Amino acid sequence: MIQFSEQERDAIYKVIFSRRDVREGFLPKPIPEDVLTRILEAAHHAGSVGFMQPWNFIVIDNVLIKQRVKSIFLEENKQASQNYDGERKKLYESLKLEGILEAPINVAITCEHKRGGNHVLGRNTIPETDLFSTCCAIQNLWLAARSEGIGAGWVSIIDPEKVKKRLGIPDSVSLVAYLCLGYVKEFAAQPLLETIGWRSRLPLHDVIFRNEWKQS
């Protein structure tokens, strides 16, 4: 059995606690192919329901494609800002919520629902387990990137159908995430939304119940 030394264990927690969603401060330094492959390999080693591995990773470095995705973001972000009024709206509009053009690489992560045939072991009653599996791969990618000094930012303020069309993704496949990846000068110590007072981390004891809902 593989054992972890204390130092190795600490490294795992260190990468988890220092992971950040990064939208600004990307450096133009390219990500070497071997580093990108390591990160994608880590993503590809995520758990998946029935081992279906429903994900694909579309690595994007084409400026024209990035520009189209950025324009889709801008349209959607204008809409999204309508959810707020007054000071909150002003604050929302001041936020940098993507790094599509600045990040040297964007990665679209998809989920092919039919991979593995009509029935996938374990995917009986919860069909969304294919999407959950894809999210596990994304988290692996995010953590592996952090350990390489590479920031990743998840851009969800997009119309997935428009992005799918631009990337040639078939109707039957879902776009789960659109990530911006690149080396960064630094990783913030806490989430940006916490720093600006938008929302703070819930106390751990508020999210843990014992035996039954809301029981401590």
Ligand SMILES: Cc1cc2nc3c(=O)[nH]c(=O)nc-3n(C[C@H](O)[C@H](O)[C@H](O)COP(=O)(O)O)c2cc1C
């Ligand atoms: C599913 C998902 C979608 C997200 N979409 C966006 C987004 O569109 N724009 C953005 O700036 N951050 C986005 N984020 C990042 C979150 O705001 C961020 O994870 C959260 O504020 C905590 O910060 P941290 O990731 O740095 O710990 C997304 C994160 C997740 C998990």
